[in-house]
Structure formats: structure tokens, C-alpha cells
Amino acid sequence: MDINDKKTRLKKILSQISGDFDKIEGGLITPMMVKGKGVLFCYQPSTREMVKINRGTVVYIVDPTETIDEKYLVYTFEGHVVLLHTEEIIPIGFN
Numbered sequence: 836m837d838i839n840d841k842k843t844r845l846k847k848i849l850s851q852i853s854g855d856f857d858k859i860e861g862g863l864i865t866p867m868m869v870k871g872k873g874v875l876f877c878y879q880p881s882t883r884e885m886v887k888i889n890r891g892t893v894v895y896i897v898d899p900t901e902t903i904d905e906k907y908l909v910y911t912f913e914g915h916v917v918l919l920h921t922e923e924i925i926p927i928g929f930n
Contacts (some may be wrong), residue, residue, distance in 0.1 A: 851863055861923065867909070895909060895910045906921065
């Protein structure tokens, strides 16, 4: 997935979160949740920093292709785009 596809998917996620369904082309992106309670520190590639993510937070997968070390690029409700291990994510579906 190239950078333009990632930008398009991120815009679709933001439109979905804000409730602006007129701008969404195609189907909705399934929300996921970070497993457990407490906090988790994740790598944010854009700033090359570790950021604190609360477990139980809803996330959306920006890049559905896994990296070599089984991580997804996800968008969190806190506004971070981070790498998150596949074992830390569970699908919650639409509420």
C-alpha cells in the first residue's frame, strides 16, 4: 500500500469517525479495540517516538498489510497513528 492509499484510507476513517458519511466511498472500516486495561507504549513512525495509548481504546487499521514483525499501522481515537502488534487488537464491529 503506497502513501496515497494510506492518506485516502485515513481520510475515510476520519470521515467515518466524524459522522460525515457523504464523503465515504465504498464500505465502512471495521473498528477494532486494543486488548486489556492500563496503558501501552507504541511506536509512532511520523515522529519516531513512543507514545502512550490507553488499552480499551478504539482503533482503525490504516494499512491492512502486516509488517515483518506482525504489526499494523493504526489510527487511535487519541489522534495518533502508531504501529500496533496484531495480538493486541480485537475486532469489535459496529455499535
